[in-house]
Amino acid sequence: MFVMSSPRKAESLVFGNPSIIHNPERIHHKKVQLALISVSSKNASLISSGRSSIDLVKRRKLESLHSDERTGRIRLVNLLDKIKAIPFKDTSKILSIMEKEADTLTLSDFNGLLMALVTANEPDLALALYSNVASSGLALAPNCWTFSIMIRCCCKKNDLDEAQRVLHHMMENGYSPNVITFTVLINSLCKRGKLENAFEVFEVMGRIGCKPTVQTYNCLLKGLCYVGRVEQAHEMLMNMKKESIRPDIYSYTAVMDGFCKVGRADEAMELLNQALEMGLAPNVVTFNTLFTGYNKEGRPHQGFRVLKLMKEKNCMPDSISYSTLLSGLLKWGKIRAALGVYKKMVGIGFEVDGRMMSTLLRGICMKSWKEKDLIEDAYQLFEKMTSGVSVIDQSTYGFVIRTLCMGKKMEEALAHLQEMIRTGNVPRTITFNNVIQTLCMEGKIREALIVLVIMYENGKIPSRTSYDILVKEFNQRGQLLGARNVYGAALKHGVVPHRVPLR
Incomplete structure (x- = not known):
């Protein structure tokens, strides 16, 4: 909730910092309150710094101004709270409140109130308030800032046709939108893939002599890449210098992302090198774009080259950097490399x-x-997962049990088999077979028979392989009665083993 006396200052609050317009964040009402405190702090700082250079009379005037601004802010905060407390459809009450405040409410105050509603993510209420005041007898004729706020409201509501109508109405009434107003609308159009409309607004800028900023171009670059028009985006990037607009790292990152999405990661890397030659400092988002691009092309190992370059440029990889690299290595079966990245993370x-x-x-x-x-790495990772909050599915459990069997860790394998059953996650037949076979190989045929019984008890009908393993083992031991018993049990359950008892 901001109350500013200057339209220029007000516009900067309507549209935020131009340097971050390419990545707008939702600002909640609490942050608006913090902004009020920030404004107060700046004024207090000005008064404090003036003790050594401003005489006593001037300091008192500043203090008085500071007090008036604070009173005005409190009044607007109270007014905003009253308006937000009214049911949305009961606009007559909103107008009644505004009429009571008419004697003291200036256009600057009204604009500040509208912007506070927008900042508090109440664009519908801001539009309703504007509509009611515009149709009432209140002497609050809209100015350039008012129209700019209305365009922002329409963009927040994704009503971009209405936003364009407001822009045209604004210009028809003799108001010249500034570059920030144009850029907000262009950004919203590009995000929705309405490139033709965005370029129409861009052309209007040129006709009225409003020079676009690098942020304006960045919105168009991202929009072009969003709809797959990468070549056009690249051409625009190269032409920006001719227009005396120096591309920033966000310009390059936007086009790099476009190249990566269409499987042209090497060209994205070339753009990064150009940016470095210009003295631009790539950020972690720039590099993460390359990780994704190389993964898409099935070249995840190139991510290590990107990782090295990041460190050379003093850009610390974040969790997304490592996760993207790990994901690519796993997708393309580079298990040892993936294990190394996991351990690093x-x-x-x-x-x-x-x-x-x-x-x-x-x-x-x-x-x-x-x-x-x-095998040991597999077991350690499994232990970490079981000791944490990771959910281990039936398939993964089966892989682990088979690995434990192959590593001759039968106690652990049997323990986890029982744990699966205890938790109602009955292992697959192939998992039981792995355990039975390993027990037989270790000469533990009695334990293997117990596992077969466990299968019966848990509703799992042993496969032909299950019986074959046991019949073969009994035959090799010369325990023909045992072989016949197992073979008979198989026939009883409708399974005919390949192995038969020796005669």
Whole structure:
């Protein structure tokens, strides 16, 4: 909730800092209240700094002005609270409140009130208030700032046709929108993929002599890339210099993202090199774009090159950087490299998504069946998941149990088999078979029979493979009665094993 005496200052509050217009954030009402405190602090600071250079009379005038501004802010805060407390459709009460305040409410106050409603994410209420006051007898004729706020309201409501009508009405009434007003509308149009409309507004800027800023161009660049017109975006980026507009890192990042989305990550890297030659400092979003691009092309290992460049440019990778790299390595089956990135993330203190941990665990398990040195890594990752809040699905559990079997860790394998059953997550038949086979290989045929019984008890009909393993083991031991018993049990359940008891 801001009350400013100057339209220029007011416009800066309507549209925010131009340097971040490409990435607007929702500002809640509490932040508006904090902004009021910030304004008060600045005035207090001005008074304080004047003690050494301003005489006593001037200081008292400043103090008086500060007190008046604070009183005005409190009055507007109270007025805003009254308006927000009224049911939205009861606009007559809103107008009644405004009429009571008519004697002291200036146009600047009214604009500040509208902007406070917009900032508090109440665009509908702001539009209703404007409509009621405009149709009443209150002497508050809208000015350039008022129209700008209305355009912002329409953009927030995604009513872009109405926003354009307000812009045209504004110009027909002799008001010249400034570059921030144009840029807000262009940004909203580009976000919705309405590129033709955005360029129409851009052309209007040129006709009235309003020079676009780099933020205006950035909105268009992102919009072009959003609809896949990457070549046009690249051409615009190259032409910005001819228009005496120096591209910033956001300009380059927008086009890099466009190239990456269409599988042209190497060209995105070339743009990054151009940006570096210009002396621009890439941020973490710039680099993360490249991670995504290389992943899309099936070249996740290029992410290590990006990681190295980030460190060289003193740009610290964030959790998204590592997660994107890890995700790409997992997607394309680069398990050992993925394990290294995972360990790096854990060492730094970054959280790893549970879904990616499961994917990594399954990948390590499968690879460990041939590369035995990975068995311990698989077990450690599994232990970390079970001790945390990660949910382990039936498939992942099965991979782990098989890996434990291959690592001759039968006590752990049996314990986890029982834990799955206890939690109602009955293992698949293939998991039971892995346990039975490993127990037989270790000469623990009695335990293997117990596992077969557990299958029966939990509604799992053993497969032909389950019986074959046991019949083969009994035959090799010369325990023909045991082989016949297992074979008979199979026939009883409608399964005919390939292996038969020796005669």
